[in-house]
Amino acid sequence: MDRAAPLSSKELIARTRPFATQDVARSGWNVVATYAALAAAATLAVAAPWWPLKVVGAVLEALVLIRAFILFHDAMHGALLPTSKWAKVLFHVQGILTLTPARIWNETHNHHHANTARIAADSAGTFVTWTTEQWRQASGWQRLGYRVERHPVTILLGYFTAFLYSLCLVPFVKDPKRYWTSGLALFVHGALSVGLCVFFGPAVYLLAFLVPLVLAYALGTYLFYSQHNFDQVNLLPESDWTHADAALEASSYLRCGKVMAWFTGNIGYHHVHHLNPRIPFYRLPEAMAAIPELQAPHVTTLSPRDIIGCLRLNLWDPALGRMVRYRDAWRPALAPVATREHVSGPLASA
Template sequence: MDRTPSTAEKELLARTRPFATQDIARAGWNIAATYGALIVAVALAAAAPWWPLRVAGTFLEALVLVRAFILFHDFMHGALLPGSRVTRLLFHVQGLLTLTPARIWNDTHNHHHANTARIAASAAGTFTTWTTDTWKKASRWQRLAYVIERHPLTFVTGYVGAFLLGLCLVPFLKNPLRYASSGLAVLVHVALSVAVWRVFGPGVYLSAMLGPLVVAYALGVYLFYSQHNFPDVEIREDSRWTHAGAALEASSYLHCGPVLAWFTGNIGYHHVHHLNPRIPFYRLPEAMAAIPELQNPRVTTLRPGDMLACLRQNLWDPEQGRMVRYPTV
């Protein structure tokens, strides 16, 4: 098996490195602005005098939580003030509070980056992708499990399935010593939920804690799914797989306006991020604008039609070289 990058791919990666540098002032401002916005959103969701404002606060808080997660995600990649003890403490605490403990996140997400669009790789840290041949050979129960994993309801319930169970409870039960932080995250989450319910009441719990988490995790899971499961994605066998190829051909660019780009922490520049995950989120647009090879990406949007198209990408057909829907018979 030869997955050695070509000279062109090495040169492309080298041209991204100038953007993988820290700007302490910009990083600090982005962290402060994000947590400032989160405080405002929580206050609106919890204490607004008019219930429609609380609902608005719920959705605003969910969007800011997505952005806060991207900051955590960047820190884990070493792309956001990695040498700062303050940010290390901040994001490790955030990871516990938001059901993304650092140990399990690093283990699964690093595997994802190292194996994106490689059909032979295990599905740790990502969605399972079968070939049409695998589907034909699978049992009825195996097919059902595959369909459930990729079903829209699984995204909607991502708070429980992907985060509470997938990143916390299940890893802890399988390996309590390695994933002790995952067990701690569950305990902290349950204790905090009970405290908010008892001190502030069920209304505040629903509008300022449970509601934002459910919405944020559903959006986050869909974004993660759609940026590697879209109509013109290309999945390769081991012999043809390279890091740069996976970044450019199997990681999409989410085309959206500046407001949504702010809330999603520029994660829409996913092809750039996968090419060099050490580029801070606030420099991803600069890298794309400066490097011609990054300016013709595979594009997705959050328009209903494009979302439906992503959700219909179910199986990889090696003969056609594209994703296809489930067989009708």
């Protein structure tokens, strides 16, 4: 039997379009359910009679905050309630409250989608990735800055580094007129912090506000980092870059249980999301199940082994066609992995 010809990049993207339509009732239900779960978790963190339950409430609030962020993320992509005026207001307010003002988020995140896996692209909206040659040629101060940006502590403190600093403080200082919403987010966030401490006490501030945000942004920052920084990632020279290849070769599928999939809003289907960001989060599994070309992704997990392995990969080695550690930049060139092609899978002939 003759094998079917591989799909081109355009054909594969076209296959996803039937899934880039939402069920308005389902979208609305997800918004209501998510915010109800967030309110319940915050209530548990504040009002539980036993302090271990308060801690459980804070952790649950952090997890639901990630899901709430995915709703915002989808709305900014036009995948969730795009014609709803109330939803637009709701998500813009959420963006202010959660340090992701719509303007700076859209600019940086859309840039990220348009330039994923491009070696020479500007790093706005993502973690910068250098080649081993760039590392060797950089000054000591430049290497230090690169190390700091990609350091596990920077990711762990994503609440301060990625959100307070990068999405709010820096753009507001650079251009207050254009990014006034970033300044507003800082002001509102500060006012909420002071208000909670003064009127409800430090315990409420810590358990219902600071701890959930720090935990949520630590996990969220890691998810964003890890799904484009894994052992099999394939960064592409400009001459070979296509949107579909970047989605399948440089975005992973995070395999996790149904519970974590709910809390993370299916963002683990990252290769599908990057192929077509207008697919609502609740239809990503459906799209993957229906399109054979999406069913052999690069897989990652949240196991300690995979997390440690991800955090140890720091530089792109074009000769080997894979990510390596800092120390590998100074080693003699090794033979490329024999089983690895520059572009694998159904798009190899696109």
